[in-house]
Every structure is written in structure tokens, then in C-alpha cells.
Amino acid sequence: MIEAEEFETVAETTRPHRRQQFVVVALIALLMLLPLWIYPVLLMKLMCFALFASAFNLLLGYGGLLSFGHAAFFGGSAYVTAHALKVWEVNPEFAILAGVAAALVLGLIMGLLAVRRQGIYFAMVTLALAQMFYFFCLQAPFTHGEDGIQGFSRGRLFGVIDLSDSNVLYYVIAIVFVASIFAIWRIVHSPYGMVLQAIRENEQRAISLGYSVQRYKLGAFVMSAGFAGLAGGLKAILFQFATLTDVNWHMSGEVILMTLLGGIGSIAGPIVGAGLVVTLQNYFATTGFPVTTALGATFIVCVLLFRRGIVGEFRHRFATRKKS
């Protein structure tokens, strides 16, 4: 397990302080106003990846399990959502539900196999299973191989709200995003989340206390897959395509980097990290510098110099100053 010291130790309080509540409300208000100044499509992309990273962090940060295969859920759900919109011609809410359902099933299958091993083996098993899914997507007829699924409309939410207007879609995605982050926060602070963190800290003791550790881990894996699927489905609707890029192992690596850079084991960390990585990618895409190399270098710097991540480092400094 990754050392306890680098995590927020078991979430201190179940109920947020008044000041925290104020900050959260202010942030949500800001989120609603942001499209006045910033291009909404970029913001929506950020939210999709922030949700993806938060889903990943639910597993790594609170369950202590490093998955190298989360692209399968993200990209798999994107494919199913796109397919449902294009071929089945259902409303977008059902398309996303189908995508999430697919991610959950996939998560259950992969999870059942992966939780049989721990630590680095867990990482290697998830990577290999996700690669298997990648080859499946490469060959299955409904994904259209290298072309991907494209050329469908976003449809009307509940048959009424037209999502082709990006300003409308922005608020839909923002609401889903805030609700999902809240749900993840609730899961982490629920009795279930406490047991999960106990397992992360000391698996043997949790077993001796009578918890069926594997079932808790599997639960975290499946939930994490579900949220990752939600993020993937939203992204498919946003960009109106689903391609092999989303199921590739590079995507699994990116989400790890987002979480690591922002800070493992905090709610804000993955959101900050996703924002940074997406901005970084956009920036390096405009210069001639290869994006993959930039990401690799960020990874190395992160692992060597600040393993707590940006939010974690900030919090650590703040906490030590308070103590002295």
C-alpha cells in the first residue's frame, strides 16, 4: 500500500465545516458563471476528465488500488453511448445510462479477476485486461475500428432539451459533474468508505476484524468503473465521437498522472490535476514539443519530487504551519 502519511488520514469529519460549505457553494456558483469568460467546450472537456480522475481516485486514493486499466471503462462507455445515440437513436439520458451500465459490467468482470492479486500485480492485471478490451474494440464491428463512431447528433435530453447548443450542454454536464463529485464525497465519508480506508491502511487487521476485504475492494472497483463510464459517456456526447484513443493504455496513464499530479486521496486533488494535465496537453499541442514526452517528464518529476501532489503539498504545508 502507498504510505498513509501521503494521504489525508481517514477523513477527519463526516460533516463539512461551515467555512468549507461556503467555499463549495462559492465554487459551484463560479462554475455556473465561468462560460461567460472561458470557451464552454474546453470547460466541459475539463469537467469530463476531472470526473474521470475523481472516479480513479476513489479507487487509488481511498482503496489504495492502482488500476492501469481505467481507459477500458472510460472508452468502453464512450463507445456504447455513441452507439446508442447513433444506431438505437435513444435519448441522450438513456444512451449515457447504457454506457454506464456497460462500464459497470466491465468493471465487475475485470474487478473479479484483478482483486485476486495485490499491489503491483493488481496494476499489471488491470493493464493486461484493459489491453484485451482494446483489441476487442479494434476488431468488433460496431466500433468501426480505426474510424471510430462519429456523425451522430447529441439529441434532446428527456426528448425536450436540445443539447446541440453548447451553452445548454454546459449546464447539463455541470450539474452531472457536481452531483457525481458529491456522490463520491458521500461514498468516501460513508461507513463503507471508512472500511475501505481501513483496508487501505492495514489489510490484515481489516480481515481479522471480520471484513470481507475482497468484496469491499470489488465494490470500490465497480463504483470507480461506473463513474469513469459516466465521464466517458459525457465526453462522447460532448465531442460527438468515440474512438480507440479513449480505450488506449495511454489514456489509463493520463488519468493516473492527473490524480498523482493533483494529489492522491483528496476530493480536490484529481480535479486540479485534470485541469492541469488538459491545459498542459493543449499548450504542448500548439508548440512543437511532443506531448507524450512532456507527460512522461511530469510523471517523473511528480514521483521524485512531490508525491503528495499539488493539493496534498499545499495541505501538508498548511497543516505543519498550523502545528508549529
Add this chain to the structure above:
Amino acid sequence: MTMIFGVPLVVLTGQVMIGLINGSFYALLSLGLAVIFGLLRVVNFAHGAFYMLGAFAAWMLGQYLGLGYWPSLLLAPVLVGLVGALVERTMLRRLYDLDHLYGLLFTFGLALLLEGAFQHFYGASGKPFAAPAEMRGVIRTDFVTVPIYRGWVVVASLLICFGTWALIEKTKIGSYLRAATEDATLVQAFGVNVPLLLTLTYAFGCALAGVAGVLAAPIFQVSPTMGSNMIIIIFAVVVVGGMGSILGAIATGYLLGVVEGLTKVFYPEAANIVIFVIMAIVLLLRPAGLFGKEN
């Protein structure tokens, strides 16, 4: 023409041969991974990148210095080993006291960095690399047809694999390595320079990947992505075999290579994923792997 299970014998032996060649690379790479993991407890994600680096080093030695295949086969792995030693000395060393996952993440970053850099400077397309002139022919018999170079790859990898096994099991330095794998602190107390041993082990593992890269260059072409495609399969091989034993890693490598080759004959659609399917089955039946010990 002789037929087996409705398949011409020549086709069958041909695919077994291809399986053995792929298996040679699987064996060489998972061997290096196992040696590094055994002592350093680092899962070297950059192993694929070092394999690619070996192929590129050979290509560059030929391109810029005009060196032939044989000198490159010796020199390229040495260069890759030096790069490995440098990485271990300057960076990887700082991560030993932390959770093993950080070693995996660090080497993952290194793999991305190397792959991205080579893709940027040399393009995504493969570079042709000629087999040495004396090995361009084909051996034909009644039941199997083997290009000489591919036969050489199988022989060379068998020699290197068992050479490595002998080095670790039968020599003095190998006994240091095995002892340090058991208890590094104690071995250091006996006056063995353990930090140097760690550096040498990582460099040696990387050099093994480099050799595999040079051997692969004439068969698969030299391309920046050749390593990342390989490393994921190697991980599956390692999960199937368990990282506990050297011979286990070698045997699993060849075995899975041959199984993959045979799948191409009987059910080509599944050839890409058969190794992952086997991994899933092994996880269900024997989670520790065929040769592994659960700890």
C-alpha cells in the same frame, strides 16, 4: 502433403516456429523483468522502452558509424545498460524505500518520455533493418521452412537465457545477488557493496532488453512504439508465470509464444488476446501464477 487436424503440417510447424521466435522475445524480456524485480522490487515499466532503445541503438550505430550487425549486437546492449545504470543511480535509487507502486509509476513516466522523444525525432513509421548478409537464406526441409535469421534468434535467446540462469545460479556474483534478494541488509553487513549490486542488476536487466531489441530489429523493423506494444504482453506473461523464478520466466515466455502461434492457425481472430485470456484463467485457478509463491 501431411495434414494434422486438417491443417498442412508445414503451416503448423511454421506457426510453431513463429511462436518460438515471439516466445524468444517474451522469454528474454520477462527474464530481465524478473531479475530486476527479484532484487530491486521494481516492476520495470520502461523495459519495453529499453527494448526499443536497443533496436534504435543498433540502427543508429549502423546509420551513423557504419557498424555492422555483429558489433552492434554487442555494443547496443552495453549502451542500453549504461543508460539503465544512469537512470538507477540518479533517480530510481531514491524510490527504494517507498511503496513499490512508485517504482512502477516512475518507470512508466520514463517509458512515455523515451517513446515520445523517439517518435518526435524519428517519426512513427518503422525503419527497415537488414539481417546480416550471411543469414539471409532459408533452410527448407520436408516438414518445416525456417529463415536462417529467425533460427538464429531462437538459438541466441536460448543461449542468453540459460547463460543468465547459470550466471545467477552458478557464479559468485550470482550468489551475492541471490543472497541480497533474500536479505539485502545482512549481505551489506558482510561487506558486499549492495548499492553497486543494485545498479549492476538494473543495468544488466536493461541490457537484456537491449539484446532482445537488436535481435528483433531485422524481424519487426525499428519503431518507437515497438516497446509499448511488447511490454503489456510481457506483463501478462509475468502474471502467468509469477515473478518468483528465473527458469519459470523463461519457460512461460516460450510456452505462451508457441500457444499464440498455434492460435493463429486454428482461430486467428483470438491470436491477439489469447495470452490475456490465459492470464485470466490462471488468475482464476492459481492466482500466484504457475511458478509463483504468494507472499
